[in-house]
Amino acid sequence: MKFSQLLTRQASMPVETIPPTRSLWRQLLQHREARVGLLLALFLVGLALGGPLLAPYDPNRPNYREKLAPPSVEHWLGTDQAGRDQLSRVLVGGRQTLGTALLILSLIFGIGLVVGSIAGMSGGIVDVVLMRLVDIVMALPSIVLAIAIVGVLGPGFQNLILALVVAWWAYYARLTRSYVLNARQRPDVIAARLAGIGWGRIMLGHVLPGVAAQLLIIATLDLGALIAAIAGLSFLGLGVQPPTAEWGAMLSDSRLYVAVAPWLLLGPLVPIFLVVVAANLLGNALRDILDPARC
């Protein structure tokens, strides 16, 4: 099967009966793409957690006699501009990269969901104020906004997270709001309203599970972009501080030496690519499983 086919699953045909298994986990395990994605994700998480144990060298020890060495038996992925073993840095950097990205993503997710729900549900002046705030954030390019925030607050790990969350949450809030507005007119929601069910329970029971499913799909697809953004800030010296190994920063570094040491790109590029692929596969699978109108 071609990769493109793997990513865009063919729409299935009529009279398909849905297997009676209910739990999301079991459905994921039955979904072919999800299985590939889960395996990849498991591998990457394993890499992030166990990487430091596997690293053959100290990732931060420079060795200027061997800088920019090509791949060899001693250094499988070569060495970087400071002579540090690239493989060790890739293995150690995973924890930093994945951890930061997932932390930021969950913060964005939560803030977007809460703000969007409040705006969509309350309407009126609250909605207007919140949405103008969203407009302002969205009008500024996220990376520029993030740079500005880190620039004002000073570099550092916490500020990096703060900057990216502030620059990124607005998309999720807007998406949530539009979904909530739409859901207010849904027949099942109207029926619940007329039956006397309160808005809070309607939100929790009928509306938010659907929104969360939508956001989760976007979030898995955003993971790659977020890793790139962290890398960008690190590249500018505003994010992860050298000599900490981090894939994005390593990618930025190796870009400078692409003419003399192109193999350096491979080290961080392949795991980032795999993260994005795993996230996409899982995102697609989640969309298939969580979207009830899948046929």
Add this chain to the structure above:
Amino acid sequence: MSQPVVHCRDLHVRYANGAHAVRGVDFALAPGECLALVGESGCGKTTIARAILGLLPPNAQVSGEIVVGSHVISAAAPGLLRRIRGREIGFVAQNPFAACNPLDRVERHVAEAWHAHGQTPPPGRIGAMLRGLGIDRAAEQMRHYPHQWSGGMLQRATIAAAAAHRPALIIADEPTSALDADRADSTLAVLRATGAAILLVSHDIGVVQRHADRVAVCYAGRIVELGSSAEVFAHPRHPYTRALLAATPRTAQGLPIPLAGTPPRLTEAIHGCAFAPRCAFAQPACQHHDPPLHHGVACPVLYPPGGAPTINVAREPETLTPPKRAPHNKVLTPVVEARRVAQRYGRGLRAVHAVRAASLAVRPGEIVGIAGPSGCGKSTLLRLLATIETPSSGEVWLNGELTTRGGSQRLFSAMARNGFVMPIFQDPLGSLDRRWPIWRSLTEPLTAPQRMKRPDAHQRRAIARERLAEVGLAHLDLEARPDELSLGQCQRIAIARALIAEPRLLVADEPTSALDASVAAGILRFLADAAYSGTAIVIVSHDRSLLDILCDRVLTMEQGILS
């Protein structure tokens, strides 16, 4: 019969998931003839039409033979199919608005018939064709965009495109179901006027009866009865045909009779006659014999293999007595009363007056129908009565209490949010939360905070089991999700959900228009029963004959004015 335009021999269509959608279909169409394929959803009628067009998805496996003119479609290469489509087979889709790109002028859509074959339309030809199909000022109107045309007009344009190369065959898949009833007849007349042989796929029995020459009744991927339209409708012979016609609200002789059961799952192997499990005349032999068409009927009882009919099928199926109607007392307080309610969207010159000063009072046990074409404001009126929307002027009273008043967003009485009014919607699937198991949706009204005794999950399942049995769904898995059910089952659950709240008023917006007649008849009975037990019902539909059968009074709405 002269050389047939299209000829199918032993056509089978199987999908990769194991569904055997078409199971051995034979028919032929003479030049200029109109053959209608009728049957419930999922009976394979659309699949047959698509197979002739060569438009089935790649996971469909077609066997048997389809011959159109001199081409064997079933063995044709994609290139040949492209040349045949449009030239020898025209196609008219269900929804003309979906078939047209909203950014292109109507003219361009018709011209596409030529462009697709690398030609340019002869000058003036498109205008002349549209004029011929009854479009006034065609040369001017065809420069408009699809949304500026009405559905009926646009469907004529797609017919013009389909007939551009004078194909011998036009396939029309539900060409009228997206149109208002009064436009359906003229659309069919236009279609017939093209002179082509027409394969009409429709679930609208009335349209078929008026326009088709011959009718093929499909069930579970087979043709069970094939005959001239006049004969099949006057003297239906196959038990399925009889049941289908009995379920169609055609006359004012009482409520139609629902068809029990559901069609078989095509993914499972079918032994014997597929209709036998639902058939009132089924014999043990039906489990083994699935005879081919014999004198136009495929029924193991009527024409058993090598023998005479064993029973007399000519006897009438047992008739259901029309539900009793409670006399509604004029003295009783109206359950709902609208006093000169109006609803306006937007302001100034662009304002849309959806409802203009409508007054209406509905008393307990009364069924009031509101008829009218699409966009006449009848759904808006219903939403006002249910207090889902606040009117821009006028008042809505529920049970003698003021609930909403024009210009105020305030709800004056909590009654409106107490299950006093419950809705039934057009979209059965959307009426239920698609993530929830059906027991949870069904019993949700019982969990409203103002109710004294709120059942726990265990009790709710037990209640759901009882209520499902009342709407004839005792066999359903309580944990099933709406997507695993048929539309008819979803709608019955939606009705059960509405009734569990013990509403005094039911508002139903086109409750049967998404359903097959066989299923819709059952829905109408549930509504009639609810009214007998004292619930007032306001039902909105574009189908006047249905309202005439069901309702005590039918009001008409036209351009926002209720009369």
